[in-house]
Amino acid sequence: MxxxxxxxxxxxxxxxxxxxxxxxxxxxxxxxxxxxxxxxxxxxxxxxxxxxxxxxxxxxxxxxxxxxxxxxxxxxxxxxxxKFRHPRTYWVQVERVPDECALQQLRQGIALQDYQTRPAAIELLPDQPPLPPRDPPIRFRKTIPTAWLAITLTEGRNRQVRRMTAAIGFPTLRLVRVAIAxxxxxxxxxxxxxxxxxxxxxxxxxxxxx
The missing domain is CATH 3.30.70.580 (Pseudouridine synthase I, catalytic domain, N-terminal subdomain)
Structure with a gap:
């Protein structure tokens, strides 16, 4: 403040x-x-x-x-x-490491409770992206690995990214929008x-x- x-x-x-x-x-x-x-x-x-x-x-x-x-x-x-479908790209840290099958589910679109998401561009990042530390940091658990995804959507519904990753069993821990068009x-x-x-x-x- x-x-x-x-x-x-x-x-x-x-x-x-x-x-x-x-x-x-x-x-x-x-x-x-x-x-x-x-x-x-x-x-x-x-x-x-x-x-x-x-x-x-x-x-x-x-x-x-x-x-x-x-x-x-x-x-x-x-x-x-x-309807104008302008792209928005996010770097998303998720709990556990999604396999190719899980990533393909996101690419094709996910059936959520109240709507079907559009197809999305999804990439598993090989390394942690160059971001400043979050304050406060996410909760760290030694026994559960995490992974970073690059997700590009052409829609922006309420808490959509979090709902998409949760729907395939990989809860979002940190979400950073890195690009708008x-x-x-x-x-x-x-x-x-x-x-x-x-x-x-x-x-x-x-x-x-x-």
Whole structure:
């Protein structure tokens, strides 16, 4: 609570008013909004001092990673609309090591209780990805190995990644969104944000057919 904004120097050709486009590396246990109905949890207000911008989609309180915020209503709507199928990539630490059969289940789509997920791109990472430690760290158990997956979805339902891995018997321990379409976490640390370049905004608009 009360953290100072951690803004990076704007890249060349960063977009300015009237529309604002911000990339933020959301830390663990930060709400994906500017207010908290309970009044005691960190929110985006603790990090980003720009008024009247809103998160595109959502990233759960207990998830980390890339968040896009804007005051461009049409772009926000298009990026949130499932029919446009923009890709989102996550690095996901799971309990135990999935075999190829389990990975193929995820690739084909999983029948969850209330819907069938779309096919997804799934890769078992050979090593732990280059991420900063989580604070607090996940619970470590010597007798149970873990693995990291790269998962790319074209939809974003409530707690979808966690539900998908749990459905095949590999509960999610840590979840970090590392990319939204061509935008990535590169150059950002947890709690830092920057404004998009003109080229990045143009790319998003072309993808969303704006």
């Amino acid at each position: 009360g953290k100072k904004s951690a803004k990076l120097a704007n890249p060349k050709n960063a977009v300015v008013e009237p529309h604002r486009y911000v990339l933020f590396y959301k830390p663990y246990n930060v709400l994906c909004q500017f207010t908290d109905s309970e009044g005691n949890r960190p929110t985006l207000k603790s990090y980003i001092p720009i008024p009247d911008i809103y998160a595109v989609g959502r990233l759960d309180y207990d998830s980390e990673g890339l968040l896009l915020l804007t005051n461009h209503g049409q772009l926000q709507h298009r990026l949130s609309d499932p 061509e935008l990535s976490l590169v150059g950002l640390n947890p709690g830092q944000w920057r404004e998009l370049t003109r080229a990045e905004v143009t790319g998003l608009k072309e993808m969303c057919r704006i």
